[in-house]
Amino acid sequence: MSTNSQLGNRKLIIGGFFCLIVVIYLCRLFYIQVIDPQYKLDAEKNAFRYMTEYPVRGYIYDRKGKLLVFNAPSYDLMVIPRETKGCDTMGVCEVLQITKQDYLKRMKKACQAPNSPRKESIFEKQMSAQTYAALQEKLYRFKGFFVQKRTVRRYPKPIAAHLLGYVGEIGKEQAEKDVYYKEGDYIGITGLERSYEDVLRGKKGTQIAITDVHNKIIGRYMDGKYDTLAIAGKALYCTIDRDLQEYGEKLMQGKKGAIVAIEPSTGEILCLVSGPSYDPNLLVGGKERSKNFTKLYYDSLNRPLFNRALTAMYPPGSIFKLIDALIAQNDGLINRNTVYPCQMGYPPMGGKPKCHAHGGGKNLTGSIAASCNSYYSYVFREIVDQRKYPHFIDGYNHWRDVVKTFGPGTRLGTDLPYDKPGNVPSVEYYNKVFGKNGWRSNTIVSLGIGQAELTLVPLQMANVVAIIANRGYYFTPHSIKGVGIDKKLDNRFKVKHYVAVQDQTAYLNVIDGMQGAMEPGGTAFTNRLKDIVVCGKTGTAQNPHGDDHAVFLAFAPRENPKIAIACIVENAGFGNTWSAPIVTLMIEKYLKGKTERPEVEKRMLEGDLITKNNKKDALKIKHH
Amino acid sequence: MARNENSVFYGVDRVTLIVYVLLVIMGWLNIYAAVYDEEHQNIFDTTQKYGKQLIWIGGAAVIAFSVLLIDANFYTAFSYGFYGFFLAMNILVLFLGKEIKGSHSWFRFGSAGIQPAEFMKFATGLALAKFLSNQNIIINQQFRLRLKDLIKNYKNTVFALLFIVVPLILIIKLQNETGLAIVFIAFIIVLYREGLSVGFLIFGILTAILFVMALVVTSISGLLITLAVISASAFLFINRSRKNLILVVIVFIAACGVVLTTNYVYNHLEDHQKVRIDVLLGRGTVDLKKEGYNVNQAKIAIGSGGFLGKGYLQGTQTKYDFVPEQDTDFIFCTVGEEWGFVGSTVVIFLELFLILRVIFLAERQRSDFSRIYGYGVASVLFFHLAVNIGMTIGLMPVIGIPLPFFSYGGSSLWSFTILLFIFIKLDSNRLLILR
Incomplete structure (x- = not known):
């Protein structure tokens, strides 16, 4: 037993060793069970x-x-x-x-x-x-x-x-x-x-x-x-009116361009047509979907996926004169009776921009009805060169700032994605093009008639006419009345945006001129409606790539307007030939539920400008 | 328990008995949870493993009772007999047994099977106790280099080691059951308690450390240089005698030998053993979908249990078979997942408590035989506990040995029961005679 007593402390060593191992294990267990969360996540991935x-x-x-x-x-x-x-x-x-x-x-x-x-x-x-x-x-x-x-x-x-x-x-x-x-x-x-x-x-x-x-x-x-x-x-x-939308798309068949209609009193978009369009049923899932998408995507001639109503930036042409007229009146530069000479063109620049025969110098309302280019070249110069500003550049910036309150050059902030802002050229831009001090108001006078670098998208055009119909304000155009059963609408669409022109006489004069455009001597007389007072304005936007784009915008009725609408048809020439008939047919359709001009309607429905223009292009290529 | 001296339970240590019963019941409930599926909800369903385990438990009760019934002298008298008998059975199984997954360790009886290697544990424990208690062997603590002294000093140590090494080699080499064989290493603790020179243990531990380091460290020559530096600096702390010089040189050469043969040994391991070592040491890239799957899934199951666990039968990882072998070797995963850190601690403490209780009982024996056998029991149980739980939490390589009293399986439950109850019987007689 002597050995046993000598070795007695070894029982403690053995027991201590056992306990030590167990303590190490418990530490490890505590770590993986309580501290490290990774294993819990892995377990969920495993079993759920x-x-x-x-x-x-x-x-x-x-x-x-x-x-x-x-x-x-x-x-x-x-x-x-x-x-x-x-x-x-x-x-x-x-x-x-x-x-x-x-x-x-x-x-x-x-x-x-x-x-x-x-x-x-x-x-x-x-x-x-x-x-x-x-x-x-x-x-x-x-x-x-x-x-x-x-x-x-x-x-x-x-x-x-x-x-x-x-x-x-x-x-x-x-x-x-x-x-x-x-x-x-x-x-x-x-x-x-x-x-x-x-x-x-x-x-x-x-x-x-x-x-x-x-x-x-x-x-x-x-x-x-x-x-x-x-x-x-x-x-x-x-906010879309299905019938109006459908009718608009029918009218735009065979044409490139867009129709946008807005209810002025609310900013609700009544229709948003972009031509050429496509059948939305083509792009719903399934095997066919990708095939169809590829076909539409690579149709470079018609570009049917391109939403022209929001993203195509067109020069506005003569419709822009309305804004010039409003600004000039608001600044006290012209009144209803102001007359400027017209000699088939703007005299100070040797007859450029050109004008058409409308029987000599017009007053304000007449200039709108007849769409006189000379008149608005003068008006533009009056605004830019007005005495109030020591330097014409300040005058130009003033013009530009006021124009921008009407929408051009800014995103309207509609609820539809991808809208483009359009363009109102800046002083810096012209300094770059003509050199500093290398330009005067007359250099850029074609801005006054909606040409040159000025561009708007069709939605902005419709919004401009809505502003005039409202006489000075607009609601951000939007396409939704409400979401869900309670029809909740974003508050930003309930805010009145006032433009920089608030002179009511100015609006009255411009509206008179627009009404005049639909009357004898006006540019859109042939498209007047019998029992609805339409206030319209034609535009012919010069297009460096081909024939002019036909533009027309209007609101109706004159009192308590229900619809403000703009239409642009690419390469269609004069605004009254294609755009004005489409706009007036749309107004009829919306206000009366039917149209009463079968021959106009027939011409519009059957007009296939795309094929015509394509043939023309093909011919041109042959001649070369 | 009964006060009557003739009662089977006379003198039986109640604490040990209660902990034993607790562990067996907890094991059974956890096997139910591990195997549980909605179709077989009856815990007594004998077509399921938990039903079968109940039968095994019943068998264990009978065995425990029988062990207590037999006179304690029987175990001392027939110690070598048991050893010889089961050694013979372990050889016989090579010829009569059925091969299962490359191992030759099973006698099959219908759907049930018995592994004689399991019973070799208590037989070895008995034989070792017998040998060590008869010989006044132990072992001169003095270190002498003379061959005559060496033989005189270490003859008995070598004999004692033979009792351990023979079944180990038999089972590992011929039966191909590494897990069962490696358990016999636990008996070294018994030898240590009985006076084995600390040098042996230090030597063994150093060997293991060097083996691991040679596998982990990429620069073998660097490791050898480090060894040389350590050996040289040993002279700063010890008496610079010739004897010590030789000792240090021998240790250094042995260490170098271990390092240099490590790769040889490693390369001669079975592939799955290599992989298990790689997984533990993080050598190379471990694919969690293949070789690393077991340990990773085990850790996920245990780790997802959190502090309090997911609740009984609520474990998603074990119930839906993500953990392999979850009713046998990986039963601890069920505990970890469903009972959390608290439950795991309780189970480990119960096992540890049982082991420490056995040591405590062993130390109060007046008979050397009983004490030595008791240490054998404690060592074997602890070895199982440490390796089994260590592998589920990634601290030990995967070695297929069961958690005592917990894992599913007749052989292991019965052999642990015999192992423990022989000691309980010996302890119950401690006051009667001095053996």
Whole structure:
């Protein structure tokens, strides 16, 4: 026993060693269980499958409650490659009408990154109803396949494609930036679908399923306690008048250009036509979608995807004289009785800009009705060179600042995406072009008649006429009356924006002149309406690339105006020939619900300027 | 327990018994949780593992009772007999047993099986106790270089080591059961308690450290230079005698030998063993989907339990089979996930408490045999505990050995029961005779 007593302390060493190991283990356990969160995250990734329930996208109605956009069910065939053991492969091929090679190719794609054989991926996108019906009967034989229900957009009338925009698969980068989306989700890409994506999309629902190590679904996590239901998107009540929009698109058939109509008292956009347009049903999912998109995208002659109403910047031409007349009166430079000479052109510059025969010098109202170029060259100079300003550059900046309050050169801030600001050239720009001190008011006098570098988009043109109809203010043009059942509208569309001209006599004189344009001696006399007092203004915008663009804007009726509208038809020549008939037909249609000038209507509907111009271009190329 | 001297339970240590029963019940409940699925909810369903475990538990109760029933003298008298018998069984199994996954360690009886290697543990414990208590061996602490002294001093040590090494080599080499074999290393602790020179342990620990370092450190020559510097600087602290010089040189040469043979040894391991070492040491790239899967999933399951756990039967990781072997070697994952840090601590403390209790009981024995056997029990249990839990939390390589009293399996439960209850029986007789 002597040895035992000698070695007695070894029991303590052994016991201490055991305890030490256990303490080390407990520290380690404390670290991985309590401190390090990584394992909890990994565990969720392991065992939960988040299944998405897609919400129904909000419908879109027009201002009278007529349907513009609804949803149709669509079915994607999904596959989890690992679970396809024992699947009736030939059956799948038969139903989808694909070859075995196709099947294997798709299956390979579903197995490769970023897909995975353990995870679901799309095998066939948006099957037709017939395919779906045929498939459903046999689905039990197709192991590893299942159907994911989604919805696609449908349009009862093939109109308003540019305004409504389209929905498409989200881009990879965007999906990474925005946590709401994941790859393969749909998102509004243009138009209202884009602007109101947040309210239209609703909210995705999630079901949390528990999966085992084979990724097989075992059941619902906590019996669905943490599942969320999909919330349908809110309906959108549009300011568009479906009938007016449809009629406008018909009138613009075969023409390039745009029609924009605004209700002056609210700033609501009544129609937004861009020609040529396309059937929005072409761009809803499915196999056809990308084919159609490519076709539209590469149609360089017509550029149907190009929304001219918001993004095409046109020189305004003579319609700009209205703004000059207002500014000059407001500055006290001219009055109703001011007369300027006209000798088929602007005398100080040797007859440039040119003018047309309208019977000599006119007073203010007459100059508007007859659209005298000389008159507004004088007016422009009066404004720029007025005595108040020591230097003409200050005068020019004054003119430019006032013009900008009417919209040109600024984004209007409408609720539609991608609107362009147009252009009112700056002093710096001219200094660069002509050199400092290298230019005078007369150098740029064609600005006064809406030419040169001055450009507006059609929406801005319509807004200008709305300002005149309102005599000095506008509401930011917008295309939505309200969102959801309570029709909530953004407060920014309820704010009156006053322009820099508030002289009511000035407006009265200009409106008289516009009314005069529709009367004998006026530029648009041939398009006058019998029982509606229309105040209009023609414009002919010179176009360096070809024939002039025909512009016309108008509001009606004169008292308590209901519609302010602008129309531009590319390469159509004089404003009264194409644009004025279209505008007056639209006014008739909107105010009376019908048109009473069948011969004008027929000429407009049948006029195919695109084919005509294309032929002309082809001929030109031959001559060269 | 019974006060009656004739009762089976006379003198039985109640604390040990209660902890044993607690562990077995907790193990069974956790096996139920690990295997649990909605279709088979009956815990007594014998087509499921938890139902079978209940049968094993019943068998263990019978065995425990029988062990207590037999006279304590039987174990001392037949110590070598047990050793010889089970050694023979372990050889026999090579010829009569069925091969399962490359190992030759199972006797099959229908769907059940018995591994004789499991029972080799208590037999070795008995034989070692017998040998060490009969010989007044232990071991001169003086270090002499003369061969005659060496033989005289270490003859018994070598014999004692043979009791350990023979079954170890038999099981590791012929039966191909590394996990079962490696447990026998635990008996070194018994030898240490009985006087094995600390030098041996230090030597062993240094060898292990050097082995690991040679695998982790990329520059072997750097490691050798470091060793040389350490050896040289040893002279600063010890008496610069000729004897010490030779000692240091021997240690240095041995250390270099270990370092240089490390790669040879490593390369001659089985592939899965290499991988397990790589996973533990983080050598090379570990693919979490393949070789790193077990340990990673085990850590995920335990780590996701948090402080209080997810609740009984609420573990998603173990219930849905993400963790492999979760009812046997990885049963601790279920504990970690469903009972959290608190539950894990309770289980580890219970196991540790049982082990320390055995040591405490061993130290109060008047018989050397009982004390030595007790240390054998404590060492084997602790080795299982340390390796089993260590591998689930990534501190030990994956070695397939069960958590005592907890893991599913008849062989392991029965062998642990026999191991422990022989000691309980010996302890119950401690006042009666001096063996």
